Amino acid sequence: MSQVTLAIRHLQDEQICLREAGLYWVALDQPADANLIARQFLSALQQTHAATLTCCGQDPATVVDSMASDAGPGALRMFSVPDDAAIRAAFNAFASDLSRINIRQGSYLVLMLAASHVENFSGGQLRHWIEGMRQWLNERACTLLVLCHGQAPALHERLLALNEDISGLAQLYRRDGGICYQLNFWHSEMGVCAAQAFDLVLENEVFGLSVTQLSSPPQTRTDDQRIYLTQRSVLEGAPPLSEQWRLFEHRDDLLDQATRARAASVIMALESNQEVELLARRLHALRERCGVALKIIVREMEPCLRYRDERLLLACGANLIVPFKTPLAHFLSLVDSVQGQTWRHRQVANVEMLFDRLRPPAQRGLLAPLAFITTLDQIYGSASGEVTHQLLRLRPRGDLDIDQYLNQITLRRFGDIACVLDGYFYLFLFACRTDGLEPALGNICRLPWRDIFSVITPLSTVDDLTRQAFLDAPHLSEAHRMASEQVTDNLVQAIARAGYIPQRISLPLSEPCP
Structure with a gap:
């Protein structure tokens, strides 16, 4: 039987081959990259192979629709778990569900899900799930590839500790304008690879090794290396x-x-x-x-x-x-x-x-939900990993009117935007590290931010938002618009009472620190 691999161009076979009855886990930052890897893997299968694609939170047709008609396995079954509330239960019952749908012996299985659905699993829960899956895979000579998207460092640490229980663990993420592939460990019929890093490029929607790594290391002069x-x-x-x-x-x-x-x-x-x-x-x-x-x-x-x-x-x-x-x-x-x-x-x-990617958008402050998610689509769509942003969902503390909370929030930097939807406050901070989040919140909120919000939930990307709710939401409420205009009117009146006459001037574009 021909070898089955992730089909990443120019990587060696032992770095991408999947062994029969193996369980492989690839962590990816972006859902779009998970779709590409899934499509690349399925396209490389032969007509003699049978495969099953299970997607949690998305339609599997979006993964395979752009596959060439003459590529991929001879039989491909597709299943989806569209309801977020059911995904954790579906993950736990994955082996029993596969038995119920009568998976063919020797099949290749792809499971796609977000890290947020399983990141709260303890090491013991993950081990129990993996042991059950390994037994099921061994009995049927099937191979499983899990593609898990979203940043979840704690989950990855737990998976690293299970290196005796799974066949392979790798990461694919964007950094500094490039695509990085980190091979933590990978078992195949040809041996074991571990602790290897590669720079990839994306050409024609296929990942491959970069030209820099393909070429031999450059020869450097040594006559000036201590100058x-x-x-x-x-x-x-x-x-x-x-x-x-x-x-x-x-x-x-x-x-x-x-x-x-x-x-x-x-x-x-x-x-x-x-x-x-x-x-x-x-x-x-x-x-x-x-x-x-x-x-x-x-x-x-x-x-x-x-x-x-x-x-x-x-x-x-x-x-x-x-x-x-x-x-x-x-x-x-x-x-x-x-x-x-x-x-x-x-x-x-x-x-x-590069400058365009790192330059914040012209928007700042409170936006309507549609404008908020549109701006985030532009930012995350052009991101290549040079900077980290913070996207948060915050629940206001107490039963005060939302306008009373908004009066405690000041967003001065361009690219720092927020919106209100269904009783939650959504906040995006452009180019903000995780270790800088608490100081940023302290600068943004007039009162201590822990007194204003009871729950703060970090979100990995714009894909973690309930998109349809943002698209269907009404524009910025008349109350918020009138409140903003009232603040401006009060300021103008106060200046007039002080005896000053406002003059229009032009200021250079600048961004105060958060």
């Missing part, structure tokens, strides 16, 4: 530390010299947020010209970098960003730590597209 091309202000007035340190007064002179290096350390200062985009363009051009062996280090001389700015500089070519107030001795230790490294990010061909 430090440094902007003078970075050393805080200290003299060159050795003859290998070459100091430059101006950044332009430093970058001009750096274009002729291949493995040197290029160290520059950043003093203002206004310099970020220009510096990012210069780093992108430098990295494109000099290759991955150059060590580019940016030292923040003033507290000016936001999370989004850091990710932009790293994606454009920086190896290391040293934060403000790092002592000089510690800074020099960090510079030593990157020696011998190569830049591991994916080179972006069109830097303007």
Whole structure:
């Protein structure tokens, strides 16, 4: 019988082959990527194979409709569990349900579901489910591929601990504009692979190994690998530390010299947020010209970098960003730590597209549900993993009118948007790390946020929202519009009473920190 694989182009057979009666689990951040992997796997099956596709929370036809008519198994049965409330029960009863529908001996099974449906399972519950499935698969010589989408680190940790019970565990996620495939462990008839990482590309809706990993490692010069091309202000007035340190007064002179290096350390200062985009363009051009062996280090001389700015500089070519107030001795230790490294990010061909992805939308504040989900579709649709966003569903505490809660919320940054639907408050924070969520909520809420909201539920992506409810919801209520206008009228009246005459002016576009 021919080998059955995930069909990821150019990966070796032992990294993608599925053994008979195996249970394989692939965690994916995005539902769209889960659909692609499922379609890629099913398309690679032969006419002699039989397969079953079970989708939780979506129509299986959306997965297979675009498959070529001459590709895939000779027999494909499809089932769906459309009701979210029934998915957990269906997962628990999966083996018994498969027996009831009389699955053919030697079939290949694909189960697709969201991590949110099983992330609360304990390690013991998962082990019990996996042991039951393994017994069922062994008795019928069937093979199961579970495609689980959504971020659930705790679930993944529990699965890692079950490496003796499942045949394979892998992750596929977007990061820094690229597609990463992390092979935690993979058992096949050819042996075991573990702890391997690959950069993938998506071409014609098929995942494959990137050209960078297919090609041999670049040859780097060694004559300049211990040279430090440094902007003078970075050393805080200290003299060159050795003859290998070459100091430059101006950044332009430093970058001009750096274009002729291949493995040197290029160290520059950043003093203002206004310099970020220009510096990012210069780093992108430098990295494109000099290759991955150059060590580019940016030292923040003033507290000016936001999370989004850091990710932009790293994606454009920086190896290391040293934060403000790092002592000089510690800074020099960090510079030593990157020696011998190569830049591991994916080179972006069109830097303007990267800027567009990292630039927040022009909207901020309270939106109607339709405008809210439309904006999120645009953000998540163009995302490539450079930055992390926070999407939250919050339940107001107590029985106060919703307008009283809205008066306690101030969204000042572009890209920070919210809406109210069915008694819940939905909040999206653009370019906000998980560790920055609590400080952000503290800045957004006038009162302590724990006093305003009783339950806060993080959502992985826009797909975790009940889409139809947002599409069918009425526009922003007349009460909210009138309340907003009343605030404006009161402000104008207060200014007039103080004796000031408002004048129209134009301000530069800026984003205060959350």
